[in-house]
Ligand SMILES: [Fe+2]
């Protein structure tokens with residue numbers, strides 16, 4: 200891992216964690232949870248931006264961490280929601296109450312906004328397509344919005360912070376990594392590389408255990424379940440590559456740091472043939488069934 204990233208702060212997951220410069224993880228992690236969520240806070244001079252703010256049950260934890268960062272809630276000027284799922288947007292009305300800023304803007308994409316309205320959003324709801332797909336902060340810092348259609352919602356997009364090169368990827372690169380093994384920064388062990396190959400016949404208990412806790416397997420499993428098809432995932436990966444991020448910060452799972460690790464994960468996902476509906480159709484074909492099996 201890059202020495203400057205997260206190295207000078209202890210990994211106390213009950214506190215906000217600075218992932219780089221002025222960007223904080225204000226997420227939530229419990230060992231019993233199936234899926235943890237990663238909201239992120241960008242603090243830029245006297246402005247703050249909250250990305251994928253989190254679910255209703257996680258609200259008090261996220262808010263406590265925002266306060267622990269040391270900002271006043273009113274300084275949050277924008278809430279960015281990369282799609283409209285409840286694990287991102289559920290706490291929207293609670294956040295609006297706490298932030299209490301009449302100038303607060305909620306940013307998403309047209310395809311999402313009709314759904315986001317149903318959380319009871321009272322703020323101005325903006326569409327990235329009407330903002331030249333970028334937000335320029337008072338300091339001049341630019342957040343660029345990058346659509347990844349159907350990965351996994353029609354209006355899904357990512358946010359690239361041009362100052363740091365961090366790509367906030369929402370569900371893309373998310374993971375169901377075995378929670379007891381979770382770390383905020385992805386740790387691909389040497390053993391994980393074997394997991395990219397099909398399990399050999401006569402597999403050992405040890406191999407099965409490694410797969411259960413392997414971060415690459417967790418990322419693949421999550422993408423298989425959440426993304427609609429091979430094509431949607433591959434297009435999103437192609438778009439990710441073209442934007443050359445320095446770090447990838449997904450809404451679930453772990454932050455990907457370093458080119459080698461990002462390349463390994465992208466490669467692992469790019470080779471998948473059983474994503475979403477393609478996986479279901481493959482199973483039906485193998486079973487000779489006209490309807491979903493299993
Ligand atoms: Fe989602």
Ligand SMILES: [Fe+2]
Nearest residue numbers: 284286370450
């Ligand atoms: Fe999600």
